[in-house]
Amino acid sequence: MFRPRFDIGAQRIDCGREPDVATHDAADQFASWPLLDYSACEPTEDQAAINRWLAAADLRDRDILHVGTGNSSVARLLAGKVRGIVSVTVAHNEWQHGNALGLPQYSVHLLNKHSDDFARQFEPASFDCILDNNLASFACCQRHLERYFETLVSLLRPEGFILTHWLGMQWTLDVGVDDVEPVWQLDAGKLRAIASAYGLAVERQDELFFLRRARTPNAGTAKP
Numbered sequence: 001m002f003r004p005r006f007d008i009g010a011q012r013i014d015c016g017r018e019p020d021v022a023t024h025d026a027a028d029q030f031a032s033w034p035l036l037d038y039s040a041c042e043p044t045e046d047q048a049a050i051n052r053w054l055a056a057a058d059l060r061d062r063d064i065l066h067v068g069t070g071n072s073s074v075a076r077l078l079a080g081k082v083r084g085i086v087s088v089t090v091a092h093n094e095w096q097h098g099n100a101l102g103l104p105q106y107s108v109h110l111l112n113k114h115s116d117d118f119a120r121q122f123e124p125a126s127f128d129c130i131l132d133n134n135l136a137s138f139a140c141c142q143r144h145l146e147r148y149f150e151t152l153v154s155l156l157r158p159e160g161f162i163l164t165h166w167l168g169m170q171w172t173l174d175v176g177v178d179d180v181e182p183v184w185q186l187d188a189g190k191l192r193a194i195a196s197a198y199g200l201a202v203e204r205q206d207e208l209f210f211l212r213r214a215r216t217p218n219a220g221t222a223k224p
C-alpha cells in the first residue's frame with residue numbers, strides 16, 4: 001500500500017491509472033491554446049529564464065536531462081557545449097521535432113515523467129543537471145508525483161542539481177477537464193516540504209530554485 005512521504009494537503013492520493021503519454025489528451029483537446037505541444041512555440045517565460053542561467057553556466061562535461069521538451073530550446077542552446085542532453089515529453093510533435101533537429105548528443109524520448117517506463121528508462125546517477133520548469137504542474141495524484149521525485153533523485157549524480165522556476169511552480173493544468181489539484185501550485189514552503197522528503201535542500205536565487213542533496217552535518221567525520 002502507498003504511504004505518502006509528505007503532506008501538503010493533496011486530496012487525490014492515488015489516481016489509480018498508470019500515467020502514459022495520453023494522460024492529458026482530454027485536457028489538451030479541450031484547451032483552446034497550446035497545452036502540451038510547444039514544438040512550434042517560443043520557450044515560456046520561465047523556460048527562457050532557465051535558459052539565460054544555462055547560457056552563463058559552465059556545464060562542460062555535464063549530462064543534462066530536460067523534462068518538457070518544448071521547441072528543444074535547451075538542446076539548441078547547449079548542444080556541443082555539454083556531454084549530452086536527453087529530453088522527455090508527452091507531445092508527439094515535440095518528440096519528432098527534437099529528434100529531427102539532428103543535434104549532436106541529443107535525444108528526445110516520448111514518455112510520461114510520472115510513469116514506471118520513465119523510472120526505468122535511464123541508468124541511475126546519469127545526470128548532473130535536471131531541468132523542469134513545471135515540476136508539479138501536471139501531477140495526476142500524489143502517488144505518481146512521488147514516483148517522479150523518487151526517479152529524479154535516483155537519476156541525479158551526487159553533486160547534481162534539479163533546477164526549476166517560480167512561474168512554472170505556480171502554474172497547474174486548469175482548463176476544466178482533468179484539472180490538476182490546486183494544491184500542486186507550489187510556493188517555496190511546499191517545494192521545501194517535498195524536497196526534504198527526498199533528502200534534497202532547496203536554494204533560491206531570485207526566481208530560480210535549485211534542489212541538491214542535503215549535506216548531513218558531520219558527514220565524513222570519523223566517530224570517536
Ligand SMILES: C[S@@+](CC[C@H](N)C(=O)[O-])C[C@H]1O[C@@H](n2cnc3c(N)ncnc32)[C@H](O)[C@@H]1O
Pocket residue numbers: 024035036037038042043044046047067068069070071088089090091094111112113114133134138
Ligand atoms: C507548457 S509546455 C512547456 C515546454 C517548455 N518546457 C517551455 O517551457 O517552453 C509543457 C511541457 O511539458 C511536457 N509535459 C507535460 N506533462 C508531462 C508529463 N507528465 N511527462 C513528460 N512531459 C510532460 C509537455 O509535453 C511540454 O513539453
